[in-house]
Amino acid sequence: MKHWTERIASDLTNWDVEKHVVASGTSISGSIHIGNSCDVFIANAVGKSLQKLGEDSKTIWIADDHDPLRKVPYPLPESYEKYLGIPYSQIPCPEGCCENFVEHFQKPFLETLPVFGIDLETYSGFKMYQDGIYNDYIKKSLERAPKIREIFNQYREHPLAEDWLPYNPICNECGRVNTTTAYNYQGNTVYYRCQCGHEGEMDIKSGNGKLTWRVEWAARWKIFGVTCEPFGKDHAASGGSYDVSKVISKEIFNYRAPYPVPYEWITLKGDAMSKSKGVFFTPGQWLEIGTPETLNYFLFRSKPLKHKDFDPGMSFLDFIDQYDRVERIYYDIEEAASEKEMEKLKKIYEVSQINMADSAPFQTSYRFLTVARQITDDLEKIFQILKRNSQLSEDMEGMEYTDLDEDAKIRLGSRLENVENWLDKYAPEFVKFNVQETLPEVQLNEMQEVFLLQVADLLEKNDYNSQELHDQMYLILKELGLKPQKAFQAIYKVIIGKKQGPRAASFVLSLDKDFIIKRFRKEA
Numbered sequence: 384m385k386h387w388t389e390r391i392a393s394d395l396t397n398w399d400v401e402k403h404v405v406a407s408g409t410s411i412s413g414s415i416h417i418g419n420s421c422d423v424f425i426a427n428a429v430g431k432s433l434q435k436l437g438e439d440s441k442t443i444w445i446a447d448d449h450d451p452l453r454k455v456p457y458p459l460p461e462s463y464e465k466y467l468g469i470p471y472s473q474i475p476c477p478e479g480c481c482e483n484f485v486e487h488f489q490k491p492f493l494e495t496l497p498v499f500g501i502d503l504e505t506y507s508g509f510k511m512y513q514d515g516i517y518n519d520y521i522k523k524s525l526e527r528a529p530k531i532r533e534i535f536n537q538y539r540e541h542p543l544a545e546d547w548l549p550y551n552p553i554c555n556e557c558g559r560v561n562t563t564t565a566y567n568y569q570g571n572t573v574y575y576r577c578q579c580g581h582e583g584e585m586d587i588k589s590g591n592g593k594l595t596w597r598v599e600w601a602a603r604w605k606i607f608g609v610t611c612e613p614f615g616k617d618h619a620a621s622g623g624s625y626d627v628s629k630v631i632s633k634e635i636f637n638y639r640a641p642y643p644v645p646y647e648w649i650t651l652k653g654d655a656m657s658k659s660k661g662v663f664f665t666p667g668q669w670l671e672i673g674t675p676e677t678l679n680y681f682l683f684r685s686k687p688l689k690h691k692d693f694d695p696g697m698s699f700l701d702f703i704d705q706y707d708r709v710e711r712i713y714y715d716i717e718e719a720a721s722e723k724e725m726e727k728l729k730k731i732y733e734v735s736q737i738n739m740a741d742s743a744p745f746q747t748s749y750r751f752l753t754v755a756r757q758i759t760d761d762l763e764k765i766f767q768i769l770k771r772n773s774q775l776s777e778d779m780e781g782m783e784y785t786d787l788d789e790d791a792k793i794r795l796g797s798r799l800e801n802v803e804n805w806l807d808k809y810a811p812e813f814v815k816f817n818v819q820e821t822l823p824e825v826q827l828n829e830m831q832e833v834f835l836l837q838v839a840d841l842l843e844k845n846d847y848n849s850q851e852l853h854d855q856m857y858l859i860l861k862e863l864g865l866k867p868q869k870a871f872q873a874i875y876k877v878i879i880g881k882k883q884g885p886r887a888a889s890f891v892l893s894l895d896k897d898f899i900i901k902r903f904r905k906e907a
């Protein structure tokens with residue numbers, strides 16, 4: 384069974400090229416999030432698959448940093464509106480910490496890529512213009528403007544003006560690039576009008592302008608020899624950017640358009656990610672709460688055009704449970720529902736890995752750690768809590784924390800760190816608790832008090848696992864004629880001063896036994 388990224392790579396092996404270039408690109412219009420950086424992850428996976436198939440291949444990333452600012456990104460102040468229409472490359476760093484706006488937003492993104500095992504050559508659209516890499520393509524596009532206009536018009540309702548040119552100079556007066564119209568050219572000189580009232584001329588070799596997007600995209604394919612490129616589905620619409628650039632690539636630049644991999648946007652809790660509204664989630668934010676492999680898994684578990692929604696709240700715990708299950712299936716610790724499911728899940732797991740472990744990595748339940756971590760931050764104590772709650776595999780039963788190998792310690796430590804961040808940033812209030820050092824002032828009825836006393840007696844005499852304690856507590860509450868909800872409320876009230884909390888039996892076992900017995904007897 385092939386993963387979809389492998390199927391693309393395998394299709395590409397039929398192309399008669401010396402080397403494959405898988406391209407990705409991102410508009411630097413604000414923070415780069417998991418939605419608009421999808422193509423980087425897909426491009427990297429396809430590139431790696433190509434290499435596995437013995438093909439020469441590289442992955443490139445182009446920052447679309449010469450495009451005009453269209454909306455002020457979150458969290459920049461309104462004062463940035465004065466830069467609307469100005470190329471990102473010409474806007475200052477909002478916090479004065481970097482060379483400019485572009486560096487400010489692309490740096491955090493590029494810095495996370497090695498963690499994801501993503502290795503790519505990076506290019507700046509702005510620099511490409513400055514360095515004259517587009518010069519021949521600009522000249523050719525100006526010469527072939529009538530043909531390009533004709534191609535564009537095939538997809539347009541309202542035809543372009545007769546003197547339209549596929550090039551936008553940056554206005555010498557107001558600095559904007561989306562307000563200028565080039566209407567004539569001679570040699571390397573382009574004549575333009577700007578909405579600000581300025582009329583001017585500029586030299587295409589100065590780099591102070593850019594090709595119309597669809598022409599630029601096609602030019603870029605040929606410049607880099609791109610053979611495959613993932614892109615957001617907005618470019619993939621019928622008659623959209625890809626369709627038009629494909630024709631231009633062939634007709635104007637005599638180059639075969641790359642293998643397209645359109646992908647669906649990722650929504651955040653049902654909302655479209657928006658850099659201007661501040662609705663986004665970045666790969667860096669992901670790494671605070673999960674491993675890089677889990678983001679890969681999120682992106683690769685379904686086909687690229689399948690809708691994906693991300694919710695870092697409670698659903699994230701379900702998501703991690705699912706990932707852990709797939710990991711156990713991969714290492715034959717757990718069985719999948721069917722042979723077919725097993726094959727599929729193993730493949731997705733494999734594609735998501737950055738460095739494949741030889742044997743099943745040490746696993747602890749993320750969900751369980753969200754409880755344990757609120758009881759203590761001491762690793763050895765947490766290990767004890769895991770043991771008392773049968774959270775470890777059988778072969779680890781006799782082990783202490785210090786017996787763990789280095790890899791297991793690192794995994795436990797980093798998962799705890801992820802859990803801490805999740806609790807801090809995304810956990811809903813109802814999962815948060817604080818074990819009260821002294822008995823909180825709470826009202827219990829007589830039956831609830833008797834219930835706690837009887838549980839305390841049992842705990843004093845026995846060593847239970849969580850299922851056994853759970854069963855014992857049910858026997859007691861039934862005998863007392865107490866509703867389960869009321870009984871468990873009593874437990875939460877005296878320990879954390881709240882009416883609800885984590886699963887009661889396992890929670891009780893997670894805490895120090897002497898402490899619990901005393902607390903249930905109101906002695907501490």
Ligand SMILES: [Zn+2]
Nearest residue numbers: 476480481487
């Ligand atoms: Zn900065």
Ligand SMILES: [Zn+2]
Nearest residue numbers: 554557577579
């Ligand atoms: Zn102007």
